[in-house]
Amino acid sequence: MNSRRRFLKSSLTVAMIPLLPDIAFADEPRAAAAAATVTRPSWSVFRSGPLYSVYVETIRKMRANTNASDPNSWFYWANVHQNFCPHGIAYFLAWHRGYLHLFEQKLREISRNNALIVPYWDYYTDPKMPNEFLDTSSPLYIAGRRNNNVHASLSLDPFANNVINFPQGMGNAFEPSVESRPHNAVHNIIGGVMANLQSPQDPIFWVHHANIDRLWAAWVKAGGGRTMPAPSSSYWSGIFNYAPGVTMPRNVTISTVGLGYQYENENMPNRIPPAVAPARPPLIKLKALAPKLLGAQTLGGGEQLSLDQKSVSVEVPVSVQQQPHLRTLLKASSQAANANPATVRVVLNGVSLTELGQSGGYYYKVFIDLPERANTEHGESDYLLGTLGPFEIAGLQHHAEHGGGQVQLSFPATDALQQIKPEKLDKLTISFVRVDGDNPVNGTVINIKEFRVEADNAPSP
Structure with a gap:
């Protein structure tokens, strides 16, 4: 596998330039884009159609090419993802939409079949990995997966009626919600190479990401106050990088039609029952933070x-001095339109994976102030801050400016505290609820050096 430096310096990346799609830009007539629209089908439909064998054979050719500097190689595309993908930050969805489109163009070029498309795996309909990916003689198979059923990864939270904003950094926003679950959780539960940024080596990656892209299209189409940044917004200014010399204007990723495709089903999922708030797990006592680690917030x-x-x-x-300030912060945030949900946050510093933890197959739901007993009157989303697993950690480790394998994660807590409206603020309880696939992993998987709850401009305790 190529190193990042060798990949970036590769002279063969110039060959990627012809891959730039012949796409309709935002200022071109919509009719022209619609005329070229193709439909990406579900895997269950695709595998019975004439393009299935072409798709499999094309992947076989790409995997047989082990020169990771060659854009025709399977491993080249894994390196594109590892070196350029944004995770946990703005443009997660839009960058991957362009990435998937460029990969689809490469499949067509190698197969010499301009009708070839990337289908989607609708795991909300069937969470079991399609059998074609489990056949050890098929190029769709890769060794090392921990689980083949992703039912534990699914959530309807991104499709709730109150999730009407889109970008990272806003409250009630779709992009961070869908990235957490099902996106990250699917990576974590499947495990193996899917648990790190080389995940495109696993063929299931592509149909998983086609489904994530489909869910985005479905959220937009559902309306109901759900709002994307306007095409004229500066949000869409600039370009996405995929390789040296290979870029895409952000504004062409606003919709699937701009890239010449749509999905067979563009409805939001509703097939899983709402999750109730679980009972609070047992309390453990940690070593107190050293005075030098007690920052102003x-x-x-x-x-x-x-x-x-x-x-x-x-x-x-929470000290007596801090409680009024915390209550004031929550009240102010609830009154502000599109408030920053990170006014109060849970910060995990010095996070690292053990060798066992790197293989995935699990993740944790991070909650605030869970009830002592399971609560059927409130959904778990009211208390949920986010998810923690090997995929999130591996992504941060790769992009960290400083090595050492330890990273920091921050979970916004303002929205959740406003939802549950705790009567008392003398303490906050953070819970890490383990979620496993069908094959549990036993043993220490994650170590966290420091655990903190912070609030903007908090007074000294």
Whole structure:
């Protein structure tokens, strides 16, 4: 596998330039774009059609090409993802939409079949990995997966009626919600190479990301107050990078039609029952934060948190001096339009994976102030801050400016606290609820050096 430096310097990347799609830009007539629109089908439909054998054979050719500097190689595309993809930041969805489109163009070029398309795996209809990807003699198979059923990854949270904003950094926003679950969770539960940024090596990656792209299109189409940044917004200014000399204007990723395709089904999913709030896991006591780690915004926390197969909770006392400030922050945020949801946040610093943890097959739901008993009157989304797993950690490790394998994760907590409206603010309880696939992983998988709850401009305890 090529290193990042060798990949970026490769003279063969010039060959990618012809891959730039013949696409309709935002200022071209919509009719021209619609005339060239093709339909990406579900895997269940695609595998019975005439393009299935072409798709499999094309992937076989690409995987047989082990020169990762060659755009015709399977491994080249994994390196594009590892070196350029944005995760946990703005443009996660739009960058991957362009990436998937460029890959689809490459499939057509290699197969010499301009009708070839990338189908989607609708795991909300059937969470079991399609059998074609489990056949060890097929190029759709890769060794090392931990699970073949992603039912534990699914959530309807991104499609709730109150999720009406789109971008990262806003409250009630679709992009961070769908990235957490199902996107990250599917990567984590499948495990193997899917649990890191070389995940495009697994052929299931492409049909997974086609489904994520489809879910985005479905969210937009559903309306109901759901709002994307306007085409004239500066949000769409600039370009996406995919390789040296290979870029795409951000504004052509606004819709699938701009790239010449649509999906067979563009309805939001509703096939899984709403998840109720689980009971709070047992409390554990951490070593107190050292005085040098108590920053001006720190409400409290602890050191040396290790996560294994057990779900756990950590209690953070809030001082008498800090409680009025915390309540004021929550009230102010609730009154502000499109408020920043990170006014209050849970910060995990010095996060690293153990060798066991790197293989995936699990993740954790991170909650705030879960009830002592399971609550059927409230959905788990009211208490949920986000997810934590090997895919999120591996992505941050790769893009970290400093090495060492330890990274920092921050979970916005403002929205959740406003939803549950705790009567008392003398303490906050953070819970890490373990989620496994059908093949549980036992043992320590994640180590966290420092655990903190922060609030903007908090007074000293």
